[in-house]
Amino acid sequence: MSTARTIPVWMSINTPPGGWSDLPSAKALDVAVVGAGIAGLTTALALLREGRQVTVIEREGVGAGETLRTSAHLSNALDDRYYTLARQHGEDGAKLAAASHAAAIDFIESLCRDSVDGCGFQRIPGYLFGHDGDVSQLEKEAEAANAAGVRARLIGAGDEAPAVLGPLLRFEQQARIDIGAYMRHLAQEVRDAGGRFVRAEVTNIEGGSTCRIVFRDGSTISAQTVVAATNVPIHETNATYMKQAPYRSYVVAGEAPSNLADALYWDTADAYHYVRLFRDGDGKDWIIVGGEDHKTGQDDDPTAYVRLQEWTRERFPDAGPFTHAWSGQIIEPVDGMAFIGADPDNDNVFLITGDSGNGLTHGTLGALLVCDLVQGRDNPWTQLYDPARKPVRAAGEWIRENANAAFQFRDWLKPSAIGDADDIPLGGGAVLRRGVHRVAVYRSGDGELHAFNARCPHMGCVVRWSGEEKSWDCPCHGSRFEGATGAILNGPTSEPLAPMEWKE
Numbered sequence: 219m220s221t222a223r224t225i226p227v228w229m230s231i232n233t234p235p236g237g238w239s240d241l242p243s244a245k246a247l248d249v250a251v252v253g254a255g256i257a258g259l260t261t262a263l264a265l266l267r268e269g270r271q272v273t274v275i276e277r278e279g280v281g282a283g284e285t286l287r288t289s290a291h292l293s294n295a296l297d298d299r300y301y302t303l304a305r306q307h308g309e310d311g312a313k314l315a316a317a318s319h320a321a322a323i324d325f326i327e328s329l330c331r332d333s334v335d336g337c338g339f340q341r342i343p344g345y346l347f348g349h350d351g352d353v354s355q356l357e358k359e360a361e362a363a364n365a366a367g368v369r370a371r372l373i374g375a376g377d378e379a380p381a382v383l384g385p386l387l388r389f390e391q392q393a394r395i396d397i398g399a400y401m402r403h404l405a406q407e408v409r410d411a412g413g414r415f416v417r418a419e420v421t422n423i424e425g426g427s428t429c430r431i432v433f434r435d436g437s438t439i440s441a442q443t444v445v446a447a448t449n450v451p452i453h454e455t456n457a458t459y460m461k462q463a464p465y466r467s468y469v470v471a472g473e474a475p476s477n478l479a480d481a482l483y484w485d486t487a488d489a490y491h492y493v494r495l496f497r498d499g500d501g502k503d504w505i506i507v508g509g510e511d512h513k514t515g516q517d518d519d520p521t522a523y524v525r526l527q528e529w530t531r532e533r534f535p536d537a538g539p540f541t542h543a544w545s546g547q548i549i550e551p552v553d554g555m556a557f558i559g560a561d562p563d564n565d566n567v568f569l570i571t572g573d574s575g576n577g578l579t580h581g582t583l584g585a586l587l588v589c590d591l592v593q594g595r596d597n598p599w600t601q602l603y604d605p606a607r608k609p610v611r612a613a614g615e616w617i618r619e620n621a622n623a624a625f626q627f628r629d630w631l632k633p634s635a636i637g638d639a640d641d642i643p644l645g646g647g648a649v650l651r652r653g654v655h656r657v658a659v660y661r662s663g664d665g666e667l668h669a670f671n672a673r674c675p676h677m678g679c680v681v682r683w684s685g686e687e688k689s690w691d692c693p694c695h696g697s698r699f700e701g702a703t704g705a706i707l708n709g710p711t712s713e714p715l716a717p718m719e720w721k722e
């Protein structure tokens with residue numbers, strides 16, 4: 219997988235079954251789905267089952283975005299807590315949220331049942347525990363979750379999990395999956411249903427009675443309907459980017475401890491921690507632990523992986539050794555619900571974005587919702603996920619995230635931390651000042667320097683160096699670029715970093 223330097227525990231896929239096809243040279247497409255992550259492939263399958271002709275356009279490989287960087291908990295016990303969701307979306311909204319994520323888990327389960335190996339799908343309980351032993355938050359969430367239709371009950375410390383976790387809130391009917399196996403199966407289903415995969419990078423999508431898709435090489439193709447399932451929209455739309463914020467999340471995996479039941483676990487800390495078990499194809503049991511989230515491009519901390527291991531060993535002393543570590547991008551909508559549905563700025567274009575930590579279920583329910591909308595059917599979730607909604611009941615968070623993004627422009631005024639390229643170590647990078655310019659300079663393993671204009675092509679913030687992923691990360695809206703080439707790793711940018719001449 220070339221989207222980043224760290225390697226997840228899941229098997230990578232890259233090429234779809236049957237390989238990549240060419241785009242038809244002149245004909246308009248029926249449905250084009252841009253992005254072959256869980257959201258894109260599930261949408262493709264749902265629309266193929268409706269008899270539509272679907273072309274999936276992907277720049278990298280199957281699951282090569284965030285989908286294979288997940289920890290793959292399947293949960294309708296949502297990260298944002300039902301007492302918060304009920305405040306922001308009303309009690310009916312919280313009920314719809316619970317039902318939609320439950321429907322997504324059911325959909326995944328039914329697809330796994332048709333697979334040869336079951337894709338590691340298993341229904342298991344989920345446990346929320348207090349990071350400081352405080353049960354009041356658990357009690358509040360128990361009441362709100364039950365009101366929303368998610369069965370939850372308090373369990374005493376040590377009754378079903380190591381006592382060190384304290385009292386737990388147990389949720390029924392959660393699940394886990396082997397996401398590598400699932401994406402392989404999903405891609406096969408898309409292929410078998412007549413879907414076509416094209417490898418190409420899209421730079422813009424224009425809506426209309428016929429939509430136009432623009433590619434990196436300048437070529438274009440038209441389509442009746444386009445679904446932008448690129449994790450964040452990379453085309454010109456104002457629908458979402460001011461209403462969601464990008465975070466990095468870190469994961470480590472190692473040998474599973476003996477005293478942990480097969481379940482999902484997560485705590486109430488901010489940033490929170492999440493834990494699950496995973497049995498690989500060789501029968502080896504792993505513990506997967508994630509967390510230590512921070513805003514993309516802000517407060518990067520190379521000790522995140524060490525802290526995750528320490529956190530794990532404090533609770534499960536015989537866990538490890540840890541052999542895998544990776545990070546990924548999570549897009550947090552300010553009101554906790556993804557943005558799924560018609561793009562208000564582009565006719566016949568549909569969006570699936572704002573995944574949050576529940577992105578596998580958000581992506582799956584997003585596909586079911588978009589399928590209905592494309593086919594002109596009503597869907598009870600339309601309003602809850604409408605990309606055009608104004609998150610007024612989450613106004614505080616909305617203002618905070620945008621003020622935070624605006625504040626990052628101060629980098630244009632700050633001096634560089636490193637004054638000279640000589641101080642950049644092998645495999646390291648830094649933003650240097652050259653007159654009015656900021657230059658992002660990377661020194662590769664052989665000592666060669668690679669220089670780029672550090673101005674993020676999205677809206678002009680200055681990118682920052684991430685030592686863990688060896689990438690240039692934008693602190694404003696989360697665009698990320700490969701350290702040595704400046705190629706796009708994450709949107710919303712649709713342009714790579716511009717190369718620059720560098721003279722020592």
Ligand SMILES: Cc1cc2nc3c(=O)[nH]c(=O)nc-3n(C[C@H](O)[C@H](O)[C@H](O)COP(=O)(O)OP(=O)(O)OC[C@H]3O[C@@H](n4cnc5c(N)ncnc54)[C@H](O)[C@@H]3O)c2cc1C
Nearest residue numbers: 253255256257277283284285288289291420546573577578
């Ligand atoms: C560390 C971590 C842990 C997580 N844990 C969980 C969890 O336990 N449970 C859960 O439900 N969710 C979890 N998530 C979230 C979940 O994994 C993601 O939300 C979900 O996989 C996103 O799927 P997607 O299809 O929307 O995006 P992606 O998987 O990113 O797919 C988008 C695709 O679009 C392609 N693309 C982008 N731009 C272009 C372009 N211009 N042209 C062509 N193709 C393009 C990309 O290459 C990519 O393949 C986690 C995420 C992370 C990072």
Ligand code: FES
Nearest residue numbers: 674676677692695
């Ligand atoms: S991502 Fe918006 S300015 Fe960089």
